Structures are given as C-alpha cells and as structure tokens.
Amino acid sequence: MRFSDLISETLHSLTANKVRSGLTILGIVVGIASVIAMVAIGQGSQASIEQSIQAAGSNVLTVMPSAGGQSGPGVRMGAGSVESLTREDAESLAGLSLVTGVAPSSQGQGQLVAADANANAQFLGVTADYVKVKGLTVASGSFITGRDDEKNAQVVVLGATLAEDLFGESVDPVGKRIRSGNMLLTVVGVLKEKGTSGFTNVDSAAILPLSTCSRYVTGSEYLSSITLTIADEEQMDAAENSVSGLLLQRHGIASADYADFSIQNMADMLETVSSVTGTFTTLLAGIAGISLLVGGIGIMNMMLTTVTERTREIGLRKAIGADSSAISAQFLAESVTLTLIGGALGILTGWGIGALAASLLGASAIVTLDSVLLAVGVCAFIGIVFGYYPARRAASLSPIEALRYQ
Amino acid sequence: MGTAVIDARDLTKVYDGAGAETVALRGVTLRIDEGEYAAIMGPSGSGKSTLMHILGCLDTPTEGAYLLSGRDVAELDDYELAELRRTTVGFVFQAFNLLPRSTVMRNVIMPMLYTRVSHDERDDRAAAALRAVSLEEKLWTHRSNELSGGQMQRVAIARSLVNDPSLVLADEPTGNLDTATGDSVMDLFARLNAEGRTIVLITHEPDIATRTRRVVRITDGRIVEDAATADADIRQYGNGDGADSAVSPRVGDA
Numbered sequence: 115m116r117f118s119d120l121i122s123e124t125l126h127s128l129t130a131n132k133v134r135s136g137l138t139i140l141g142i143v144v145g146i147a148s149v150i151a152m153v154a155i156g157q158g159s160q161a162s163i164e165q166s167i168q169a170a171g172s173n174v175l176t177v178m179p180s181a182g183g184q185s186g187p188g189v190r191m192g193a194g195s196v197e198s199l200t201r202e203d204a205e206s207l208a209g210l211s212l213v214t215g216v217a218p219s220s221q222g223q224g225q226l227v228a229a230d231a232n233a234n235a236q237f238l239g240v241t242a243d244y245v246k247v248k249g250l251t252v253a254s255g256s257f258i259t260g261r262d263d264e265k266n267a268q269v270v271v272l273g274a275t276l277a278e279d280l281f282g283e284s285v286d287p288v289g290k291r292i293r294s295g296n297m298l299l300t301v302v303g304v305l306k307e308k309g310t311s312g313f314t315n316v317d318s319a320a321i322l323p324l325s326t327c328s329r330y331v332t333g334s335e336y337l338s339s340i341t342l343t344i345a346d347e348e349q350m351d352a353a354e355n356s357v358s359g360l361l362l363q364r365h366g367i368a369s370a371d372y373a374d375f376s377i378q379n380m381a382d383m384l385e386t387v388s389s390v391t392g393t394f395t396t397l398l399a400g401i402a403g404i405s406l407l408v409g410g411i412g413i414m415n416m417m418l419t420t421v422t423e424r425t426r427e428i429g430l431r432k433a434i435g436a437d438s439s440a441i442s443a444q445f446l447a448e449s450v451t452l453t454l455i456g457g458a459l460g461i462l463t464g465w466g467i468g469a470l471a472a473s474l475l476g477a478s479a480i481v482t483l484d485s486v487l488l489a490v491g492v493c494a495f496i497g498i499v500f501g502y503y504p505a506r507r508a509a510s511l512s513p514i515e516a517l518r519y520q
Numbered sequence: 521m522g523t524a525v526i527d528a529r530d531l532t533k534v535y536d537g538a539g540a541e542t543v544a545l546r547g548v549t550l551r552i553d554e555g556e557y558a559a560i561m562g563p564s565g566s567g568k569s570t571l572m573h574i575l576g577c578l579d580t581p582t583e584g585a586y587l588l589s590g591r592d593v594a595e596l597d598d599y600e601l602a603e604l605r606r607t608t609v610g611f612v613f614q615a616f617n618l619l620p621r622s623t624v625m626r627n628v629i630m631p632m633l634y635t636r637v638s639h640d641e642r643d644d645r646a647a648a649a650l651r652a653v654s655l656e657e658k659l660w661t662h663r664s665n666e667l668s669g670g671q672m673q674r675v676a677i678a679r680s681l682v683n684d685p686s687l688v689l690a691d692e693p694t695g696n697l698d699t700a701t702g703d704s705v706m707d708l709f710a711r712l713n714a715e716g717r718t719i720v721l722i723t724h725e726p727d728i729a730t731r732t733r734r735v736v737r738i739t740d741g742r743i744v745e746d747a748a749t750a751d752a753d754i755r756q757y758g759n760g761d762g763a764d765s766a767v768s769p770r771v772g773d774a
Contacts, residue, residue, distance in 0.1 A: 115634055116633075116636075119633045123633070126622070130621050157629065158541055219654045373762060400731075416771075426617065429617075429618075430617045431630070431634075432578075432602065432605075433576070433578060433605065433611050434600055434605065434606065434610075434611060434630065434631040434634075434679070434680075435603065435605045435606020435607070435631055435635075435683070436602065436606075436633075436634045437602035437603070437634070438599070438602075439599075440597060513578050514573050514578050516690055517613070517617070
C-alpha cells in the first residue's frame with residue numbers, strides 16, 4: 115500500500131464516525147494538555163524561585179550569628195538573635211584568599227518621616243563595599259562612602275520602593291532630608307529596583323553607614339550578618355571551611371558543633387531548592403500523565419470497537435488481496451493519526467492553560483521545546499502501543515471467518 | 521482445451537473441531553480451463569463453500585494439490601496467498617460486500633490500493649471496469665449504499681475485474697437479488713465470459729446453473745456429476761435434494 119493511500123484511507127475511515135473519533139481525540143487532548151500545562155507551571159515556578167536566589171548571587175556566603183551548639187543541650191536560639199559577630203571579624207575575613215568582597219551589616223526597624231509622608235522601614239547599616247558585594251546599582255546620587263562610615267555621617271541611601279513611598283514617583287529625593295528618631299538624615303542616593311534577593315529586600319530598606327546604624331538604630335556594635343563574595347563558585351565549600359575555621363579561632367571555640375555563627379551557602383541553597391521544585395514538577399507531570407494513560411486506553415477501546423465493527427470489511431480487504439501487514443498498517447495508522455491530532459491540539463491547549471494559570475497565579479509558565487518533544491513522543495508511543503493490539507487482532511482475522519461475520 | 525486456470529488434484533479438507541474432526545472434502549479433482557463458465561452446485565454442508573475457499577486461495581487443502589494458474593498453493597505463505605488472490609482471483613459475494621460509506625469509484629479502486637498501480641491508471645482501469653458492467657457514469661460518484669441491489673452487484677463485479685484476474689469466483693451472486701435483477705447480472709456474466717473471462721459460480725439454484733456452460737455437482741465432499749450444462753440433469757437435482765438454506769437475509773455490508 116502506498117503511503118498516500120494509507121493516509122487517504124485512514125482519514126476516510128476516521129471521518130466516517132466523526133463523533134467517536136472526536137471524543138477519542140479529546141481524551142488525548144486532555145492528557146497531553148494537562149502534562150504540558152503542569153510541566154510549564156512547574157518549570158515556570160522553578161525558574162522564578164531560582165532566579166530570585168540567583169539574584170542574591172550564587173557565589174555568596176552569608177555568615178549570621180547563631181546560638182552555639184547545633185546538637186548541644188539547652189534552648190537553641192534562631193539565627194540573628196545572638197550577638198557574636200563584630201566588625202573585626204568582618205575585617206579579618208577580608209584577608210582570606212578566596213574572599214573577594216566583605217559586607218558587614220546590621221539591621222533595625224524604624225520610622226522615617228519625610229516632608230509629607232512617613233514610612234516604617236528596615237534600616238540597614240552597611241559599609242561602602244555593600245553595593246558591590248550585593249550587586250546593587252545606584253539609580254541616582256551615590257552610595258555610602260568609607261568616609262561616611264568613619265564620621266557616623268547622617269546620610270541615607272533609599273531603596274527604590276521606599277523612595278517612592280516617601281517622595282512619590284516623579285521626585286528625585288537626593289538632597290532631601292528625612293527625620294528618624296533623633297537623626298536628621300540627608301538622602302545621598304537611590305537604588306535601582308532589584309527585587310527580593312535572598313533574605314533582605316533592599317528595595318524597601320533605608321541604608322545607613324554601619325557606624326551610624328550601630329549608634330542610632332541598633333545601639334550595638336554587633337553585626338546581624340556578614341556577606342562574603344567568593345572568587346570561584348567551584349570553591350564555595352573550601353571558602354566556607356576557611357571562613358568557619360577563622361571565625362572559630364577568633365571566637366575561641368574548639369569545635370564547629372559549638373559555633374556561635376552559621377554560614378549559608380547560596381549555591382547549596384540553589385541546589386536544594388532546584389531539586390525540591392524539580393520533584394514538584396515531576397509529581398505534577400506524573401499526575402497529569404495518568405490522564406494521558408486514560409486517553410491512551412480510550413484509543414485502544416475505540417480501535418477494538420472499530421475492529422469488531424469492521425470485521426467484514428477486513429475480511430473483504432483480505433479476500434481481494436490485502437496482506438496482514440497492510441491491514442495492521444491501516445489500523446495502526448488510524449490510532450497514530452488520532453493521537454497525533456490529539457497531541458497537536460493538546461500542546462496548544464496546554465500552552466494556553468499554562469499561560470492562563472500563570473497569569474492568574476502571578477507566576478510564569480514556561481513551555482520548553484523538551485516538553486513539547488516529549489509530548490509528541492509520548493503521543494506517537496501511545497498511538498503505537500495502544501493501536502498495536504487492535505491492529506494485530508484485525509490482521510490476524512481469518513478472511514473466511516471475517517466475511518462470514520454478521 | 522486451453523490452459524488450466526484451476527487444477528485441483530484429490531483435494532481433502534479436514535477441520536479440526538474440538539475433539540471431533542469434520543471432513544469437508546473427500547478427494548475432489550477438478551480442472552477448469554481458461555475461458556470456461558462453470559457452476560459448482562451443491563446443497564449446504566456439501567463442501568461447496570470449502571471448495572470455493574480453497575479455489576479462491578482463502579484456505580489451503582489438508583491434502584492434495586491445488587494449482588491456480590500454474591502456481592502450487594501449498595507452497596505459499598500468507599503473504600504470497602494474498603498476492604495470488606490480488607492478482608489472480610476476483611471475488612463476487614452474495615452480500616456484495618461494498619464499503620457503504622465510500623463512493624462507487626472508491627470501492628472499485630480498492631483492490632488496486634494493494635498493488636503498485638499508479639493513480640491515473642487506477643482511475644482508467646476502474647472506469648473501464650464500470651463501463652464493462654454497464655453502470656451509468658452518473659452513479660460513479662454516488663455512495664454505494666445509495667444504489668439498488670442490482671447496481672451494487674454490478675459495482676462488486678466491476679471491483680472483481682479491476683486487477684484483471686484470470687478467474688472470477690462468484691459465491692451465490694444472485695442470492696440477494698430479485699429474479700429480474702438476477703437475470704440481468706447473469707446476462708452480464710455471460711457477456712464477460714463471451715469476452716474471454718473464466719467464471720466459476722457457486723450456487724444452489726438450478727435456474728442459475730442452467731445459464732452456465734458446465735455444471736459441477738458436489739455432495740458430501742465428493743464430485744458426483746461434472747458435465748456440460750446441456751447434458752446435466754439439473755432440474756431433477758434442483759427439485760430433489762437441493763433444499764439449501766435458501767437465501768440468507770441481507771445484512772449491512774462490511
């Protein structure tokens with residue numbers, strides 16, 4: 115049988131029963147669409163989570179104070195709730211060979227009062243290196259300088275959101291004054307919007323020189339975190355070990371089990387989150403896959419019914435000279451055609467559902483070429499697997515019995 | 521006589537039922553030459569259907585040799601049997617067996633789908649076959665279930681001719697038709713035979729058998745009479761033990 119004849123015969127017999135063919139295709143459409151949509155949503159959220167972690171820099175180590183003794187007795191206190199890190203610690207860490215940047219910071223809460231607005235904001239006390247270590251960009255004005263830090267200067271750099279809250283969208287706040295407690299802060303710069311990165315949202319922060327923050331906001335010389343950038347992402351573990359070793363030595367602690375600080379490694383975190391969201395995506399796809407399986411069984415059901423209904427036709431075709439392979443090719447072609455049509459519609463529908471769900475959930479949906487290829491492959495596979503048995507059955511009918519079939 | 525189209529020697533067919541063997545043919549020897557027009561007659565259970573299946577290469581004999589156009593069927597596998605059917609045999613069925621939703625043309629073209637005939641030649645051959653059975657051209661694009669019984673059987677005969685078979689094998693071709701329509705179909709067979717076609721009819725109706733040129737009577741798996749129609753004792757046979765199950769009710773086509 116010629117290929118063009120096979121196609122023509124296939125379409126002819128599929129259109130002979132449009133409702134049944136349509137419903138069978140619908141089964142495949144639902145299956146494929148749910149797989150595509152689920153994978154798209156899963157991969158979309160995975161990408162947005164990874165993006166927000168990567169925004170914080172994946173070559174970054176964050177050292178935070180924590181109660182000693184991870185496995186020790188007594189009440190364990192949360193990270194950041196104890197005072198153990200000092201500026202001297204930060205300065206000594208800068209001497210380590212793998213460390214390219216050090217940004218000590220302290221945090222506090224406070225009320226900011228501008229000319230005609232006020233806001234409750236998070237204060238960040240930082241040094242001049244902070245902008246480089248955190249990968250921030252100054253939109254207008256300048257950042258905190260070393261000199262500001264030395265002189266406890268009453269200057270502030272505003273996060274993008276905070277600047278807008280206090281001064282409105284169209285006004286450049288640089289040079290304006292803000293009151294907070296007994297400080298009168300001069301705005302020296304505004305940051306470009308960055309989005310949440312890691313644990314701090316710099317967009318809504320008021321950034322002060324570290325010394326100013328210690329004196330007027332936190333009232334303490336201790337730090338709430340030290341952020342370190344590392345030269346080489348491949349050496350994050352080595353860097354973490356040397357940072358930990360140095361701090362233990364400085365704090366006079368013998369064993370890492372009793373450390374009064376903890377180190378967070380962004381690369382590790384990214385890996386963990388990726389694997390969690392990856393599992394989540396697989397789970398979603400697996401559940402959607404079940405409906406694909408059901409669609410496949412629908413195909414097999416329809417093809418078996420068709421074989422029974424067309425027994426006499428099969429007998430006739432064999433009598434006039436069709437061999438078994440021509441008969442099975444015909445039935446296989448019908449089931450593969452059903453799945454391919456269903457698959458194509460399913461990909462489009464899934465794409466649509468993914469985009470719609472993403473816009474409703476405020477996440478992103480990513481339809482990758484991989485998932486489309488996978489869906490097409492699965493379709494062809496289903497068409498062949500679930501069409502094979504009915505096709506074999508049709509081909510193996512004896513022409514005499516088939517012609518006699520009523 | 522000319523070349524043998526059918527050369528069957530001592531055919532035996534035994535069906536292996538569950539525990540019981542059924543002997544359908546007990547040594548049938550039959551030779552039909554090119555250009556002959558023969559009827560195989562017999563009551564039901566006589567083995568005539570089995571014989572037809574073997575002659576049409578739908579089945580193979582348990583013992584004995586069958587040569588169709590010189591090829592020994594016993595040596596062929598399923599694929600080669602299908603090929604032999606495709607090229608050598610044209611079937612005409614009692615129930616026509618047209619595809620009801622397909623057009624007349626599509627039905628007639630169908631046997632050529634399994635050959636390597638080009639599209640153009642296909643159309644030409646189908647048209648020639650439809651003209652040979654005198655089917656009006658305006659009906660060619662109709663769906664086959666829109667035709668009358670006589671028209672359907674003409675389409676079926678046209679279908680049997682398109683691959684230019686050396687043997688047309690018709691199983692009760694008039695069984696589902698009224699007498700007048702049946703007569704016109706028999707006229708068509710007579711004309712095709714006059715044009716040189718080898719035709720073998722399987723029938724239980726004496727009226728039909730008398731219109732052929734040779735009658736082969738089969739009873740209990742044996743040939744009991746094989747004579748020129750003029751010499752055969754058909755009437756008596758027909759009125760005597762010819763109580764076949766008559767015409768089976770017509771069912772929807774394949």
